[in-house]
Amino acid sequence: MKINKKWMILFLIVIIFLQVAFLKVAYRYPYLGILVEQNANHQWYIAGLEKISIGEKLGFQEKDIVVAIDGQDPSKHSTVKNYYSIEQADSITILRDGKEVVFSTKEYATSMTIDILSLVGEIFAFIFAYFLYTRISNSKSAVMLSFVFSNIALIFMAIGASTRADVLAKGITMILVACLPFVFLHFLILFFKEKSSFSMPTYFMKYVYMVLSFFTFIQAIMFLPYANIQYYLTIYYGTMFIFVLGFSSNIILLIYLYNKYRKTNDYLFTVIKTVIIALTISFFPLVFLTFIPRIVFQQELAFSYYSGWFVLVFPVVFGYLIMSKQLYDLDIILRRIYSTAVISILPSVVLVAVNYFIFQKDASAKHLVISFTTTMVVLTFVTYSLEYFATRLEKVMFPRKYHLQNSLKKIATDLGSITNFRELKDIVLVDIVDTLQVFGGAIVIQYASGNLEIISEGNIDEKEVKRRFISNEWFDSEYTRTLIKGHEEYISYLVMTKKKTNTFMNREENQWLNLIISYLSVSLENLYLIRKLNMKLLELASELPNQEGSSDYVWFRKTMFDLQEKERTRIATDLHDTTMQDIFFVQRKLKNLQKQMLNPDDHRLLKDILNHLELINMNLRQCCFELNPYLLKNIGLVRALQNLVDTESGIGDYEIQFSTEGKTTAMENLDYDAKRHIFRVIQELITNAKKHSQASKLFIQLRASGEEVVIHYEDDGVGFQQELAGRKTVGRSGMGIEQMKGRVLHLNGNFKMDTMSGKGVEVTIHIPIKEGLLT
Known part of the structure; x- marks a missing residue:
């Protein structure tokens, strides 16, 4: 769904051209907002003044007769002929009480709040469209939403020139307003297709776009010389009708989805409700306060510029949710905002009350209301964002907690890759001992038969641990025993010595240890099941003779023994290439040191150490031979x-x-x-x-x-x-x-x-x- 690079460049060129053209009109002329009509004598008179225009500030009044515009007959002015309005004029001559009065517009500022807000809306929409198109290009719905934002941005771009009756700007505005709900509809179909099993076909959209293209062609007739107010009104009301039709299509689709997923999918049902709320907020003011009253009563209940700003609500909600990948958390976010606002009420009341008693003379009702509102908003924001800032500053504010959490993440990750008890010691038990700063720790498994299996790390006496389990002596502070998991076939414990700092574990360390134990419980259960399965495999390999089994059993038995031999060879190689080599280098350094020593006692001590290292080396060599009997060959x-x-x-x-x-x-x-x-x-x-x-x-x-x-x-x-x-x-x-x-x-x-x-x-x-x- 990505646009070709050449088309993208062409689109950017067109955007720049339109931007320059529209800014030229908007910042060349002020928005006059003068509506005119002809009387029985074919004279043009002022029929009304728009609400946010400067016509009234200039001194124009209803019923004033327009004599000339820029020194010419009003009928020849393009905006009067096409739209029955006076715009893009430097001077206007009127007849009032039998006297001609000339009004000049050059000394008035051309830009207004409406132009500034439109520019802000345009920039905002274009930025959103860019990020959606570039960052989430793998999602068709996100790309379509970027088109929606581009549509809105172009509408805001053209508003300034459109209010000044520029033909091109008015044409583009009406075309894009007519297209907007149908682009929304296309987005909705793609969005729910991605997020659910809903698979509404989109082929009919090409016919919709064909109709909109035909409407665009009709709009082009406005540039012809014989275009007049009747033609413009036809296009104007046609645009509003098409927009209402598109809005109705969106509502019908959402009602259908609402009924379909109301009892089947909680997540999707929440999304549909969110879409309905956002769509209603976005389009309801424009449809029911502006367009429908215009079509039915030829009069707006709300000025279209103000009601049009609500259109941003829908794409902003979905743009944020898609870009931040928090679509599922909308209800949670709203609930958090509501909860923090409720929590902030009481402290806000207290602060305002204190403020009132301190400044009773100056405290008016208005002052107290503003103070309460401001305080509540600030407290709500602080309370809502407290978790975020606390997380960001945790390393500085709570270094111990930060270290414990990092250790927890590492251990949780390591536990997922552990397949035997040796790895449990080398990977996890080491981290537990280091993190809690204890002298040593051990994991003890007590089987139903009474046998004990102990894996230890650090400075901890396994014989003493075994003795305490047999005699059940755990009353002093030298060792602590914590239950990991109780099982009908085994019971596992974590045994630890006291801390190196000779202090008790604090609350954070106890919470951390409880989490680690819960993780260890699951990991030990998995390791036990692995052992049990391995035992079953060995029994299977030892019970079925080859002549009674198929070739699959022969293959299984051979594969199992080959894997055992490969693992033994790997361990033997590791011992030879690492531990034995290290011992060899230590022996060589000690022998060199022995030659330099003159004290007989030191010489004898080094000799004993070398003999002990040689004994260790011999044992390791024998261990390597048992693991990998190379002498066979x-x-x-x-x-x-x-x-x-x-x-x-x-x-x-x-x-x-x-x-x-x-x-x-x-x-x-x-x-x-x-x-x-x-x-x-x-x-x-x-x-x-x-x-x-x-x-x-x-x-x-x-x-x-x-x-x-x-x-x-x-x-x-x-x-x-x-x-x-x-x-x-x-x-x-x-x-x-x-x-x-x-x-x-x-x-x-x-x-x-x-x-x-x-x-x-x-x-x-x-x-x-x-x-x-x-x-």
Whole structure:
């Protein structure tokens, strides 16, 4: 709906030309407002004087006989011939009481209030049209509204010259006044089409514009020499009739929409009511106080210039709402203005009363009314805008509150991207501790089974927190415990130490914390559901053998394991490239510092620190290997497993016996994925034993024949009731077994476990060697 650039330039040129032409007329001649008629003797006499003209100030009176205009016969003056009015005249000679009197208009000011207000209205309307057209060009209704404003601006542009009976200005004014309600109608159709399901066709508008174009062509006859007052009156009344017809079309459309959406759409119904009110305020004075009385009684009840200003109400309301995107808030804005005005009444009365008692001698009724009105308007404005200014100045006036709100926005944004508890600690818990300026904080999840899961940040003792939960000791001021969410399967708490400033949290901080807890409640619920879903996926992957499922299950199982391996590799890479590298640089700097030290005690202290860093580095290296067993490719499955067993035996409180039997070449000939699954299964067996078995000896055997690979595992630990292993809940162990089952099933193998409380665990796994598993 955008206009071509060439047409826009042409439009601007025309606007400039018309502006210059109309200003030339308006500021060359004063508005005389003298209406004339002919008597029986064919003499021209003054029949009336317009209300806001200067004719009466010049001394003209009704019934004065007009003898000459600019020294010529009045019948030859264009404005008398065409409009029965005297305008654009420098001198007028009249006959009064048998004497001729010459009036000169040159010494009177040409511009009047009407011209200044028209110029202000023109500038205002053009600015609104520009912003609507350029800023909201993606909305057809906004573009059409810019045309409405352009229409109004051109009317105001032409008013000054039109009142002075300029032919071009009068023609443009009447054309644009006739078009205005139909452009409004077009805007209404597009607006409701954008904002609702209303889809009234707009094709009929081209026929409306064709009729208006024909009316414009008829207007052009006014420029011909034989145009007279009768022709002008026909066009004049025709313009008013067309305007009333367009106004009626708008009202009919709105009544139809009002009835259609009265009970179906609250928002749209509010908009329709707003449109009806704005349209009534805009057009009612012009239609019912000016045009209809003119058509019916040939007399206006209100001067058209004053009633015409109300036309601005409708486009101003919609222009503001569209540009500020507050269309839904109109009722709220009006309600706020009303509420602030009511609130301002009492303090206004008090201030006026104080004013009266102080200045009783000078206080008149008029003074008190003006004082009350002014005070109420000022207080209403201040009260209404208080929120705006308080928000703007909040950083200076309430720095702590401003900081808390920014932290709240950041945490609320971060919570939307969190998918696991590690991120909850690294992203959110850090901000909570820093914002509240406490030594440390922790989120504690207590499951229905009694297990506790703690994630902490800062200087807080997790063991002490766990002890307090077990003994339920929360009576001192060292720790505070706040409930986040109570659930039938878990209860979550936020535990915090005291503040670094050794003060209590103020009201704003408590309000902030309550909001954060409400956000955490939702986030923890989502994380719990993610865990639960992940547990279900693992169970699904461990229960359906390949031969019983479709290829979709095989694909699902493979994809799930691939994603796990990618995440482990990513974590291992991050540890190697960041933490381990940082430790390496610290070690190198400390070694250089050690060489420069002469004090034996300092030298020994640095040596202990270096040994501790080396131990951390070794643990990280082992962690990276467990996450990403790169030795599988370098040295093969058997030697990688032997390296794993040697490492675990060195750091554990148990003995591991690892042996192989049969054709090791058959094991090494397996493809990399199969070897990685076998490695992960044995790794998980050792991890479970380390965490839960309390065993002193582990026995792991890897056997291979031409047809299958067998993994046999035994320990002398405490074992468990096997029927309890099937009861999987979030927060309990047991998912490692599901992982092992899933991997074995993915290799088309068989998993068998035999255990009982107090009698250890025995696991036997058979993996057939098929052509697809060989490299």
